[in-house]
Amino acid sequence: MTSPAVGPTAADTPPAAPAAAPPGAGRRRFGAAVWIALGIVYVVWGSTYLGIRVVVETMPPFLSAGARFVTAGLLLAALLALRHGPGVLRATRAQLGSAALVGVLLLLGGNGLVVLAETTVPSGLAALLVAVVPAWVVLLRTVCGERPGRGAYLGVLLGLVGLAVLTLPGLSGEVRTWGVLTVVAASMLWSVGSFSSSRLPLPKNPLTASAYEMAAGGLACALVGLARGEQRGLDLGAVSARSWTAFAYLVVFGSLIAFTAYVWLLHHAPLSLTATYAYVNPVVAVALGALVLGEAVSWPIGLGGAIVVGGVSLIVSTERRSRPPARRPHGTT
Template sequence: MSLPATSTRLSVGMLAAFAAIYFFWGTTYLAIAVAIRDIPPLISGSMRFVLAAFVMYVWLRWRDAKPLANVDLKMAALAGVLLSGIGNGFVVWAQQGIPSGIAALTVAAMPVIVLLLDWAFFSKRAPTGQALLGTAVALIGVVTIVTHTRSISGEAHPLYVVALLLATVGWSFGTLIQKRVVQPGAVLSFTCAQMFFGGLFQLFLSVVDGEWAHFDPSAVTWSSLGAVAYLVVFGSILGLNCYLWLLTKVAAPKVATYALVNPVVALLLGAAILGEPLTSLVIMATVLVLVGVGLVVFQGVLNPSRLRSFVSRRGPAIAPGE
């Protein structure tokens, strides 16, 4: 049986890019938890994005004498502050007091914010009923987890929860701004520029937060450095480029569904490697987010006319398992 038709057909490349941000960004929560054991969160974040931007710039400069010539640096700076700066920086900072899986579940509310902001300020197109249903189902799982945070992870300082919520709003605005200003041929250059500005913003925040006063470089372990290197390559260079490329091809609310799948990956890795609790409540939430993302990505599944058309083509009886 073929997949339901969507407004934009998902090519093999698009599916691969979705798989990359679904999996690699799910593992970044674990990598962040390992990195901030020895490196203060905002310092580790600034290292991640500045290094990733430098590596990308060297590669782009090797291919083109003026790799950033077609990039609107003001918009790249704005997107960088919102995405790599606030969106990532506040999540990393909050993981000082919230387990990686719970952080991922909280950020899973982001697709709902993208839907609403896109409707109100950007495309002006109301989301479909199926998209609203899918995000609502996933959000129920997120809210269930957040309201039971104390029973799952002990004390969670309200300031960390507020930081996570601000991160989702910043990332959502940054996502929609990027989708509007980036052309398909400038994805790599724009990503490079926005990562650099986002890294600088996290560096600024690290000074404001006083992280450098208690940072001892000699105490940094190889595991933390390895985690930062993983974040540079898979979280930033690969993940962000796939994300921005998808934004030039697919509706932003669909791309934002990565935040609904990442918690599943993060929770399983957190339980397996960091010993974070995996309760029946958490399992229920993962089921809800998976159902929700399926409804958002595969539009038309619940469209009555499509169902009637499918049944009429196949006949009145549908064999089990089809």
Template sequence: MTTASLSPTRDSRLGPLILACLAATWLVWGSTYLVIKFALISFPPFFQMGSRFLAAGALLMAWTRWRGQPWPTRREWLHALVVGTLMLGGGMGGTAVAEETVGSGLIVAFIAVVPMMITLANLAFGLKPGRMEAAGIGVGLIGVLMLTQGAGFQASTHGLVAITVACVTWSIGSVLSQFRLPLAPGATGFASEMLCGGAVLLGLSWMSGEAPQWPPQPVALAAWAYLVVFGSLIAFNAYMVLLARAPSGLASSYTFVNPVIAMLLGVAVGGEHVSGFEWSAVGVVLLGVVLLVSGRR
């Protein structure tokens, strides 16, 4: 799927293309958090994410060049470096670090608060939330506070700090890319972001003294390849299609579907344990996200 031929017209009908894109953003993105944990068997967090985004960025940039799209300008590369450092270096790097000690399902439930953080960050640019959005932020933050009191995060202060940093840096990078640091148009911009963010992550890996296992275990290598092809390329392009052709609420629906899918996969496949209190906390977080998305104009 590509973004170059998309029409700006939004269609509320759920045609085959929209359904396929929804399946990609719901199921693929919902599964990537558990897959990250499998990849950690052989690939340390910063190395795993850095090599993943370098590979995906190189493939995407090669595709854009084959289609005749121009290279990003020097300024756009600088923007990609800043945004990639925040969103991928801090956001995805912190997520992988947190997954070393915290269950993947709880991690993605915490990440569900990111749309609320972005809405709050937009205040710096004069974008005030409506009443429904404000209510969603309040409810969601209560759910996150509940989540931090559960057994998963209580057992790992390191994991809690890592995922908090990840959410904050991802939110700041998202807002800056919208208002201050625009990337190159279309897929070229996201390819440059992945290349820059991947390089930063490999730098963090080197400074941290990470040592990947070689040869990697087959399950870890398969997980890494899944993250490159499905998580970074297919699902991302599906999301871009939804942004162009589907109602905004439908395009954002992954924010409250992914936590449920990730937690179910974590319990059923990953053998993770989620307490009743943590399930309740997740329910409160998701209610906040639903209110937030419903209140957006």
């Protein structure tokens, strides 16, 4: 779920955000590189839900998620060491512990449960259910004594209304209730991980932090997969070429290329522009699910999704006007 403002997906670990772009950055003309990077984040992170759905056709959910994130974490760490030297990976015990905790919350609790749910839930519906993450974050901030503002609360209300439409039995088509509730639980855990990451001591380099988070979260997913017995009867030869292709796509494009593009955008574009992926990703996910997998887009999914996206956009716009950005953007899979 590459966590935004919304992740990661959603299904991917969003990085710790550096300082906001300098004043006036939003008024300058952007070069082609900014729009290319933004397009990558829009399309690739939106497509990770489709990729997950294809992976779990012939791969066990938690073991495949564990392999994906451990592989991506090790590749990212190796690339960092090659480019900046091994010193870039240094971290204190407190920083490693925090990164491990955030990685478990985001990737086992958030992404891992989404992968499990997508064995029965359409990829587009999963993306829309995850899109409500910023609403949970606003509520968590309120519990901790912050006051995000009326616009944010209105966005939360819209998000919860949309969530209700998407989760009402019978409205979203032939979808198992447990799968829908699993995605909702995943979005809550992703929110807790995103919220906690801005308050915990993490490595200063966001790429270093995410490498450790992916490794820790991936190991946790693998352990849960083993505890569930996913290894029993697993025949790698029986895994389809389609699932292997989707797995490689998630590792390379979802966890490395799009992630790097996102970090680059945080340094070269206004956060207000970068954060728009929070409400573009679900739209991309629904469109790809319908076009590639033939997933039905019923009127409740369309209506509920539109309400959720509207609520998220209101939260993002309110946040960027009233508050400096947190250390880490909240969300996507």
